[in-house]
Amino acid sequence: MSLTQGLHRALQTRGDQLATIDGERRRTWRQVGARVARLAGALRALGVGSEDRVAILSLNSDRYVEYFYAVAWAGAACNPVNIRLTPAEIAYTLNDSGSRVLFIDETFAPILAALRSAMTTVEHIIYMSDGAVPDGYLAYEALVATGSVVPDAAVGGDTLAGLFYTGGTTGKSKGVMLTHANLLANALNVLPALAYDASTIYLHAAPMFHLADMASTFAVTMAGATHCAVPRFDVENVLATMARERVTHALLVPVMINLLVSSGKISDYDISSLRRLMYGASPMPRAVLMRAMQQMPGVGFTQGYGQTESSPVISFLSPEQHAAGGDRLESAGQPAYGVDVRILDAQDSEVSPGTIGEVCVRGPNVMRGYWQLEQQTRETLRNGWLHTGDLGYMCKDGFVFIVDRAKDMIITGGENVFSVEVEGAIHLHPGVQECAVIGIPDEKWGECVHAIVVPKPGVNLVPADIISQCRDRIAGYKLPRSVDIRHEPLPLSGAGKVLKTELRKPYWQDMSRNVG
Incomplete structure (x- = not known):
């Protein structure tokens, strides 16, 4: 199956229902589907073909959702660029991936002067924002308006769906190759774990370039639900948007939750529509979690543990397990469906419950490998297992406890x-x-x-x-x-x-x- 299958389902089952919210702009699934098909046609007319990389450097928006599906519809592979990178790091990502097209918004357009001389593969730049289009750019809305409707390329399975560069917290970024099958396996895991359905209104507040937020992007579309985007995380804007749009689901990383509960602003807004709040991407201090659960008592908290190489989810800690409290609040939950998790020692042998080792994973969510890095791929994908680099242990009931990143452990x-x-x-x-x-x-x-x-x-x-x-x-x-x-x-x-x-x-x- 292809990533676009979720879009086709939304068109079949929810065509006239609300698909995207971005400020005052609202579109139905039928409108989004037509725009995606024309934008894919425009990409094909620019020479984009099978597995060609198409990059994006942008804040969150409804157009970011359209980008994902238009790239897949054209048979190409996405390359969402980390918005916190320096111009030199951005140029590295674009060149290393061989991206031929770059989507960019008004926030990042000013850095293109520094990028132009360093970019070696980008042939076309598409300006995503409204207003005057800078010289030498192609206008996003003009491409959508004039692009020919093309049939879905319908690529899927082990075809490359995207290159996702690691965050660089431990050194130089590597391009993680995720296939359509990888991302679909993740979406099918996220759907039941987060209880997404047609009534869901999901808030993109975490950056959309990152797999933490993207873990839900394809699942929300599959459910025929509604995507609601804010450009970036801001406490007041997030709370105001939740209240105004009656948001039901969101993902926030622990730093964002900490800022939210420390702000003293939650009680100023009616966020009673919020049913689920997922967190992940970094460790959650228990003290912060307890304050969040106290300030938002009607919300079901779900932890998702994972990494880019696993598309990204490995395990979930459910709202019911949060409510039960106890030591399990310190855990990363139990393995997701179809994901095999083992704790292995240095010889790749499984250790006994309670013993610390490396968290290792296998399943349909595991990456194809690192882009043009065969040695690093062999080191990470050994004996059929993805070696996460995380140290942890598993209790007898299958709850995974992460104690640290291997390279963050201190030996004193x-x-x-x-x-x-x-x-x-x-x-x-x-x-x-x-x-x-x-x-x-x-x-x-x-x-x-x-x-x-x-x-x-x-x-x-x-x-x-x-x-x-x-x-x-x-x-x-x-x-x-x-x-x-x-x-x-x-x-x-x-x-x-x-x-x-x-x-x-x-x-x-x-x-x-x-x-x-």
Whole structure:
């Protein structure tokens, strides 16, 4: 099957119902379907063929949804570009992928002057925004208006559907090759887990270039539901949109949920329509989750754990499991349907329940490989398993507990310290807004635990407060040995993950071994 199957179903079953909301602009599925077919025709007229890469650099919009389906309808592959990258990194993504066409909106058009000399493969630039079209660009709406309606290429199965570049939190980005079968397997998993149906109004508040949000994009269309887009996450705009459009479902990464519950604004808006809130893409501090559940008691919280290489979902923690509380709130839930999860040791043998090893996955959601990186593909896809690089354990009931990224684990004096555990203890302090824990060089211990903390506005914190906060909650060897109190936000990837590589650089740049 092809990604476009979901669109065809929406056209058959919900043709005259609302498909997209973007500000004052509203379109039915029949209107969206006609626009997709003409935009696909315009891409074909530009020479786009089978598996050619078509990139997009844009904030969230209804046109982003149309882009996904028009590219698939044309038989090509999408390449959603991380909006937080520098011009040099964007050029790398475009060139490495061999993207022939670039969709861009008014927010990012100004950087094209810096990109033009660096782009080597892009032949056409399509301007997605309204208003005057810059010289040398093609107008999105003109292409939709004049493009010939072409039949769906109907490619599917193991055909490349898109290149999705990893966020770069651990080094140079790699292009993850996901097929139509990969993304459809994920969509069919997400549908029941998030209870999407024809009444769903899904809010795209997390960036649409990222698989965390895209995990729902194709499932929402399959359900014949409604996509509602805000350009980017903003607390007031998200709450106002939820209230005005009667949003039923959304995905927010933990950083966004933290900002939401810390804002004091939730009670100012009627968000009683919200039925499900999914979170994922980075660890959720328990203290933040408990505040969110308290402030939004009518919402069913669902955690989705995964990574780009698995399209992305690996496991879910359901609303019922959230409501039950207990230690399972610390888990990433149980494996999704059709996804086989095992905890393996260094010899790729399964370990016993409760034993920490590497989380490994197999199933129809697992990537085809890394774009033009055969060695890295072989290292990651070994013996039939996707090696996630996450350390964790599984209890006897199949709940997966993630303890850290393998490269975020701190080894101090021969003891393993998991940064996520220390961060969870720090987040229990009522004055903490954000925190990150990293290992920094230490002559005696090899590495020592270092915390970087951002206080809430108006709160005065000193390092002793943070160390004291942790002392009765975690073992002595896990305590931060040093604390950096900062008053600017921590650096984030486009998906809202803290860029620990950036935080480590000042400490490790002159060292021969870099744990980052």
